[in-house]
Amino acid sequence: MTTLSQDLLDLSDFAWQRLRDRVEGLTDDEYLWEPFEGCWSIRKTETGYVADGSPFAPEPAPFTTLAWRITHIVDILQEDRTATWFGHQPLAEDGQPPVPASAADALAALDHAYAVWRGRLAALSPEDLARPMGEVAGPYAEHAGSSFALHILDELIHHGAEVGTVRDFYRGVRAEDPFADALAGEVTPAERPALLAEAAAARRWEVVPQLAGLGFGISERTKSGATAAHVAAGTGELDSLRFLVEHGADLTLTDPRFGADVLGWANWGQQADVVAYLESL
Structure with missing residues (x-):
């Protein structure tokens, strides 16, 4: 019988491979494609690229481009809390989540972010998954580590599905035979x-x-x-x-x-x- 840790890793790897297959061949035009006005995307500034956002999102939520969605997935997987909320510390080589400027940069960032997340997930002990996360998790202090791991996997799965849908949408409006x-x-x-x-x-x-x-x-x-x-x-x-x-x-x-x-x-x-x-x- 498999352990909870192995089940989480297996689910993570399955969801990741599905997403990675779906972004293969991504182009810059598709990555930055805004099908209509009001999209959230990434924008060039004097110091680099930043993702559109607001602490109080518009209602209904804006359509987000592949650039925005992939940047968001990278951030979710690589941010410090996927270590600290489990009581661990990020490694120096983990780095901070970037805002990728191009499709090639986005795929490289995705690969690195997933490697960081998977390494952190694989390092969790049964005790890490079972105990309450504590003060570092704010309003989720009483939640077990396993609940947070499942939350990150839910983010990977549903945002990965959105990425696939936008690619289908892009291909459909530019139908080729x-x-x-x-x-x-x-x-x-x-x-x-x-x-x-x-x-x-x-x-x-x-x-x-x-x-x-x-x-x-x-x-x-x-x-x-x-x-x-x-x-x-x-x-x-x-x-x-x-x-x-x-x-x-x-x-x-x-x-x-x-x-x-x-x-x-x-x-x-x-x-x-x-x-x-x-x-x-």
């Missing part, structure tokens, strides 16, 4: 080798044969590690799976998330027809 670009000869297999797998992940089955004909790899993987055959098997797209098999799809590859091959995905998705087909090969 890389599959159409590939069919028009504007994207090549060398430039985007996993495009056929991406088409399967997006359920664009109608373009999969066309992309295969243009030389896009049948057994390439999406960022999450699934091939087109994994997706077809798991979602019951038997005709598409047959096409992939006939064109050399490697059915033995396992994905890193579930550690399952193509048949494993079919079984997990309860796709009886697909299972029967694969077992007949």
Whole structure:
């Protein structure tokens, strides 16, 4: 049986990896994007960047940009209280939370802030988690350390979800169709080798044969590690799976998330027809 400390670490790592995957490829334009007037973001001053804010937030709360949200997550994870409220002291190398000026700076700051938080969380003893935090926690003095750890994880989870939503919003208003670009000869297999797998992940089955004909790899993987055959098997797209098999799809590859091959995905998705087909090969 796992301990409370290990459960907290596992939840933290899971939430963190989900967020880190969602910010991969972030650009400066997206990082600083303000879709309408009145957004809170970060602003350049004579001494650096600062985040918009007020001790008394407007009602309703303003829309906050990715720059503001990521800066806020960095601050939550790295601020001194994620050590001191547990009765520990920050390490000299922990530093203070920055206000990142660019997307690249933001990703580096996120990585560092999470490393700081995880190190502090991993250092907590059962006694740290069980005892009241005391005067340092102000109105939460009587709350156990575990309640504060759960609060920080809640902040990571819900602000991470907001970041993902804003990225979806940004992508939606700047809709692109890389599959159409590939069919028009504007994207090549060398430039985007996993495009056929991406088409399967997006359920664009109608373009999969066309992309295969243009030389896009049948057994390439999406960022999450699934091939087109994994997706077809798991979602019951038997005709598409047959096409992939006939064109050399490697059915033995396992994905890193579930550690399952193509048949494993079919079984997990309860796709009886697909299972029967694969077992007949």
